[in-house]
Amino acid sequence: MPVTTYGGSGDPTRTIRLLWSGPGAAPPSRRGPKAVLSLPDILDTAVTIADTTGRVSLRAVADRLDCTAMALYTHVANRAELLDLMYDRVHLEIDSPVGASWQERVNHWSAQVLQLYVRHGWIGEVSLVRPVLGPGEQQTLEYLLEALATSGIPSGSQITVVAALFGAARQGARMIREARQAPAVTATDDLRWWQERMAALAEFAPDFDQRFPYFTRLTRSSVATPAAGVRPSGTPLMETAARDQFDRTVDLLLAGATQGVSPAVPAGPGAAAADTGPGSPRTVS
Amino acid sequence: MPVTTYGGSGDPTRTIRLLWSGPGAAPPSRRGPKAVLSLPDILDTAVTIADTTGRVSLRAVADRLDCTAMALYTHVANRAELLDLMYDRVHLEIDSPVGASWQERVNHWSAQVLQLYVRHGWIGEVSLVRPVLGPGEQQTLEYLLEALATSGIPSGSQITVVAALFGAARQGARMIREARQAPAVTATDDLRWWQERMAALAEFAPDFDQRFPYFTRLTRSSVATPAAGVRPSGTPLMETAARDQFDRTVDLLLAGATQGVSPAVPAGPGAAAADTGPGSPRTVS
DNA sequence: GGCATTACCTTACAGTGTAAAGTAATGCCG
DNA sequence: CGGCATTACTTTACACTGTAAGGTAATGCC
Incomplete structure (x- = not known):
């Protein structure tokens, strides 16, 4: 069995030990040479580099630490585990949420x-x-659960809300980042991007309006398509739209949850999934 | 400036032309040698390979087509454009939604x-x-808009719902796929994964319950933590949970949207973002 | 018949994660 | 104190990625 790297991260207990062991958790008096690298250092520089360059590469981290890429493997099982540890570490930046x-x-x-x-x-x-x-x-999750505790949302729905909020944050963050990258490269701003796109559409799909009447009506009457509006160029329109979309999604989720429409999960961990059987109209082959 | 690859895909009008030009769109009588590769063929094999292997690699597609990787660049600007074209193509698999x-x-x-x-x-x-x-x-979007047309959801909120549903589908699909991959590798099923994790937590974070009372109460009283329930092993617990989570998120979004809590976007494309200013309590530095 | 145009190929480069094996420093144990 | 197992880190290597640069040959227009 040459497969020494298991799944996403390493040994389950190993990762958890790395996550929870405090600063004084180093077992004293080990036999080998003194370690020059330390896990916190690795994580800090990894986060810094990843934030700066936008990607996580073992060689880049190693270069900054004046060691080889393979040296990291003594402290971290693989790239996935490194990411897990980085992920948890930055979540400590979250503060206790405030509000009336x-x-x-x-x-x-x-x-x-x-x-x-x-x-x-x-x-x-x-x-x-x-x-x-x-x-x-875990602390980040606890903050959210504490805020939700007085909401009256049933505990069964709370789990759904929690997962949906985490998911929305991921999705929203990705949109915002992608909105920041793209337009500057093409040397045209968001508005021009849309205009060019729309002009090309009119040329190659002249029957667009007839084929997609609902879309046409929605974007004409409302504000959805930025090309329809008149705005000073240079404004980060896409990013603004992404941020707005996130806020409104959160509102939607909370409004839906407080309504009590979504019934709480009834019995065992499998019982909740019983209504998702192959006969249900929601399930499609 | 050696950066010749722009943004996500190539020339805006180019990609749109490739997307919308029908089968008879090939301009007759071109000068060079007869093309043996065709864009539909490339897309089909690319989708097939990507679905099978789980990743999109130009060399793999080229191998299957008995050509070199660089040959694909005659028909496609770069990998990003290839993905865009594949993306749109598979959306034709969506049927008109049915239901009372x-x-x-x-x-x-x-x-x-x-x-x-x-x-x-x-x-x-x-x-x-x-x-x-x-x-x-576009057709996929049109189907959704048509279904939403009679919902009474204001058009301003419809855009939010649409984006949230697309986002939820992405998130849900990723969860389901990840749930399928991981457990088999460790040779233990989902239940054992949780049990091992919980045992490790109890060892390295003995004050876990005191530190995170809301989480503890929620997972103890309710059903969230699969380790708490008793289930026959071998059941794809994680995937079931992911599917269930998706269904409930959709319910939440629709419930929130029909409530009319989320006010429609007022005026111009920028006006909707005005309430997301740096002074708003929702915006945090 | 010449030539511009075009489809595809060859080579190459700078990356990626990580397996395998080697080296040298350390502390325990006799 | 000497030997040795243990350990931190290095070296080398492999398979794989997208794609830039330049070459070759087939085709249709003039």
């Missing part, structure tokens, strides 16, 4: 998490299904 | 899109901000 009402606190929490994910774009690479279960992520 | 009520139709639509994104995991690589504006994506 629980909605304000949730909004504050959402804004913080969104900003965190925008700052650290590489977070998008960390797996969604398996929680990292480190102190940072 | 508009909610059922939206649910049917959501389930189809989720399944599409699960089938084609590489869709997650396609940019979020810039719509591809091809016939496939």
Whole structure:
């Protein structure tokens, strides 16, 4: 079995030990040479480089630390585990959300998490299904649960809301970052991008309006398509739209959750999924 | 400036022409040698390979087509444009949603899109901000707008709902795919994964319950943590949870939208973003 | 018949994660 | 105190990625 790297990260207990062991957790008197590298140092420089360059590469981290890429493998199982550890660490930047009402606190929490994910774009690479279960992520989650505690949202729905908010923050952060990258490169601003696109559409798909009447009506009457509006160029229109979209999504989720429309999960962990059977109209082959 | 590859895809009008030009769009009598490769063929094999192997690599596509990787660049500007074209093409797999009520139709639509994104995991690589504006994506969007037309949701909120649903589908599909990959590798099923994780937590973070009371209460009283329930092993627990999470998120979004809590965007394209200024309590530095 | 145009090929480069094996420093144990 | 297992880190290497630069040959227009 030459496969020594398991799944997303390493040994389950190993990663958790790395996440939770405090500063004085180094077992004294080991046999080998004195370690010049330390896990906190590795994580700090990895985060710094990843934030700066926009990507996480073992060689780049190693270069900054004046060692080889392979040297990192003594402290970290693989790249995935490194990302997990970085992910949890930056979550410590989240502060306790403030606000008069629980909605304000949730909004504050959402804004913080969104900003965190925008700052650290590489977070998008960390797996969604398996929680990292480190102190940072856990504390962030705890803040949200505390804010939701007085909302009256049933605990079954709270889990859905929590996951949806985390997901929305990821999605929103990615949109914001992509909005920042693209337009400057083509030397045209967002408005011109849309105008060029629309002109090309009119040329190659002349029956567009007839084929997609609902879209046409929505973008004509309303404001959705930036090309329809008149705005001074140079404004980061796309990023503004992305931020706005995030705020409104959070509002939508909270409005839906407080309505009590979504029934709480009934019994065991599998019972909730019973209504998602192959016969349900929602499930499509 | 050695940067010759612009943004996500190539020339804006170029990509749109490729997207919308029908089968008889080839200009007759060109001067060079007869082309043996064709764009539809490239896209088809690229989709097939990407679906099979889970990733999109120019060399793999070229190998299957018995040509070199560079040969693809005659038909496609770069990898990003190839992905855009593939993305739009597979959206033609979406059928007109059926159902008695508009909610059922939206649910049917959501389930189809989720399944599409699960089938084609590489869709997650396609940019979020810039719509591809091809016939496939556009028709998919039109289906949703048609279903939402009779919902009574104000058109300003409809845009938010649309973006949130697309985002939720992406997020959900990624979770489902990740849930499928991970557990088999560790040779333990999902339940064991949780149990090991929890055991490690109890060892390295003995004050976990005191530190995170809200999380503890929620996972103890409710069903959230799969480790708490008793289930036959071998069941794809994580994937079931991910599917369930998606369904409930869709319900939440629709419930929130029909409530009319989210006010419609007032005036111009910039006016909607005015309430997201730096002074707003939602915006955090 | 010459020539511009075009489709595809060859080579090359700068990256990526990480497996395998080597080197040297350290502290435990006799 | 000497030997040795243990450990931190290095060296080399491999397979793989997108794509820039330049070459070759087939085609249709003049």
